[in-house]
Amino acid sequence: MTTQYMAPATPTDTAIAYLMKNYANYNLWANTTLVRWLKSKPAAELEQEVASSFPSIKLTLLHIWQTERYWLSIIKKQDQQPYSEFTGTLQDVFDVLLKTSGELATHISTMTDETVQERTFIESPWFSCDFRNFEYIVQVANHSTYHRGQVITIGRNLGYTDAPMTDYNLYNIDGKEF
Numbered sequence: 001m002t003t004q005y006m007a008p009a010t011p012t013d014t015a016i017a018y019l020m021k022n023y024a025n026y027n028l029w030a031n032t033t034l035v036r037w038l039k040s041k042p043a044a045e046l047e048q049e050v051a052s053s054f055p056s057i058k059l060t061l062l063h064i065w066q067t068e069r070y071w072l073s074i075i076k077k078q079d080q081q082p083y084s085e086f087t088g089t090l091q092d093v094f095d096v097l098l099k100t101s102g103e104l105a106t107h108i109s110t111m112t113d114e115t116v117q118e119r120t121f122i123e124s125p126w127f128s129c130d131f132r133n134f135e136y137i138v139q140v141a142n143h144s145t146y147h148r149g150q151v152i153t154i155g156r157n158l159g160y161t162d163a164p165m166t167d168y169n170l171y172n173i174d175g176k177e178f
Helices: 015-037 057-075 090-109 112-118 133-157 167-178
Strands: 121-123 128-132
Touching: 015 057, 015 112, 015 133, 015 167, 057 121, 057 133, 090 112, 090 128, 090 133, 112 133, 121 133, 128 133
Parallel strands: none
Antiparallel strands: 121 128
16 A cells, blocks of 8 residues: 655645645545554455444445545536446455545645635535535545544444554644654
């Protein structure tokens, strides 16, 4: 697995731009940490169905990836790529998730204070809104955090007791050099 290193926020960034860049890098670090841990588990167990909002670890990771992909297109102001049924392997899910998390962190690292605070209108089948980009960055990272917690809980139900810690504070203390 290739780890992507993101440029740190600079002293000239405002607090909000710094936080958004740091939060995107945290999301990449946390997803990378989670995937490294999951790779130590039997693949068949990661596809085993359990009672949860998504019936397996693989499908939960697939949802995280699809949602990060959606929000990346919003933040980049690009048309969404059409979704087709995913037929890839568990390794493919790991790869596309980390690739998209890296693309998200890379794009956000290039944003200026102005583009972080710029408004983006969204009209979707589920909602419409007109928020500043930093709200969408927080949304995507928070969504991924929520579902990483579900992955850990599913793992616990499968008997895994060695889940990694992926807290934001741990990233700020030890994770920035991953």
